[in-house]
Amino acid sequence: MTKKLLFQFDTDAAPSVFDVVVGYDGGADHITGYGNVTPENVGAYVDGTIYTRGGREKQSTAIFVGGGDMAAGERVFEAVQKRFFGPFRVSVMLDSNGSNTTAAAGVALAVKAAGGSVKGKKAVVLAGTGPVGMRSAALLAGEGAEVTICGRKLDKAQAAADAINQRFKVNVKAAETPDDASRAAIIKGQNLVFAAGAIGLELVPAAAWQNEASIEIVADYNAQPPLGIGGIEATDKAKDYNGKLALGALGIGGLKLKLHRACIAKLFESSEGVFDAENIYALAKEMA
Incomplete structure (x- = not known):
């Protein structure tokens, strides 16, 4: 069975422990976190996620962009998506400072x-x-x-x-x-x-x-x-x-945690999911 791998790109020096715990609770089998991620250095990390699996296995790889600074997270989130092309993409979620959820x-x-x-x-x-x-x-x-x-x-x-x-x-x-x-x-x-x-x-x-x-x-x-x-x-x-x-x-907070977990689970349903404020909010309204 293909392992569900979540790669946590954090704009802070160290990846968030909170996000790691919720990531596992949301269904990830393994989480690898990187700190001090910027638009300039994220490309190599993204390449590792999009070139290693093919077909349906690709949906078992996903990216989570976090950190304490939403503006910095938005820039990394944009850079991640710019690296995608054709079928070379995986699902990605932005939740810097937990603000979207x-x-x-x-x-x-x-x-x-x-x-x-x-x-x-x-x-x-x-x-x-x-x-x-x-x-x-x-x-x-x-x-x-x-x-x-x-x-x-x-x-x-x-x-x-x-x-x-x-x-x-x-x-x-x-x-x-x-x-x-x-x-x-x-x-x-x-x-x-x-x-x-x-x-x-x-x-x-x-x-x-x-x-x-x-x-x-x-x-x-x-x-x-x-x-x-x-x-x-x-x-x-x-x-x-x-x-x-x-x-x-x-x-x-009860709904926030359920929502965060649900978004993580949905990351692994396809290789094309993009979860920012709008999609996360749509799911929140379904769950409220």
Whole structure:
């Protein structure tokens, strides 16, 4: 029986242990990780995956691009695909910093909680300039929501919005929210509030969102106290707080892990799979 080989190309110095564990749980028989992978050096690694097996055996080789930097991962992901030609290709997945699977899970669960559609809803992503926040903003906008992405400095938030709009052909807006007062102000009139901030920072206290009539759903990606959104629990999965539904990081994380494993399994179903935000999100919606 042909072994399922997963090659992990990581833009960080050392391949992610988390991604290795989930890779095995997703069905890989053997994982080989490479660190400090760049667009300039990835070609030789790709060649080793595409020239060694033929026919149906080729689908038992796959590539996973990871690391802590989504922008760097995107460049490697693009370079990998440029190396493919004709039948000389294998399936490949991008999930730098876990951002594709995490954001896909969070948005899919929010859309489900909203009754299957967020079209026309107003959504804000607080501390959204990191990979998970940017992917969440993109996916929400793709669902037809009116999205604002926030950061402590307007230039950084605008750069994130510009990158999202160029990559996903949507119209995400930017806002500067450097403090509690500005964050409390920006969520007024919003229907969905996502928090994608760093560990240890409460972005919105309970009173700010629980007393805002327009808010329907809040979602927080931080599992370590203090949570990004006050007044919820990390384990919340569409828990009702006086008519408002909350998604906590662990509530989202259950689907994220299942999704990550499912994507790994699908890598070995053909030699032509390409799993970036869009395909990963489509699968998340099926699984939510």
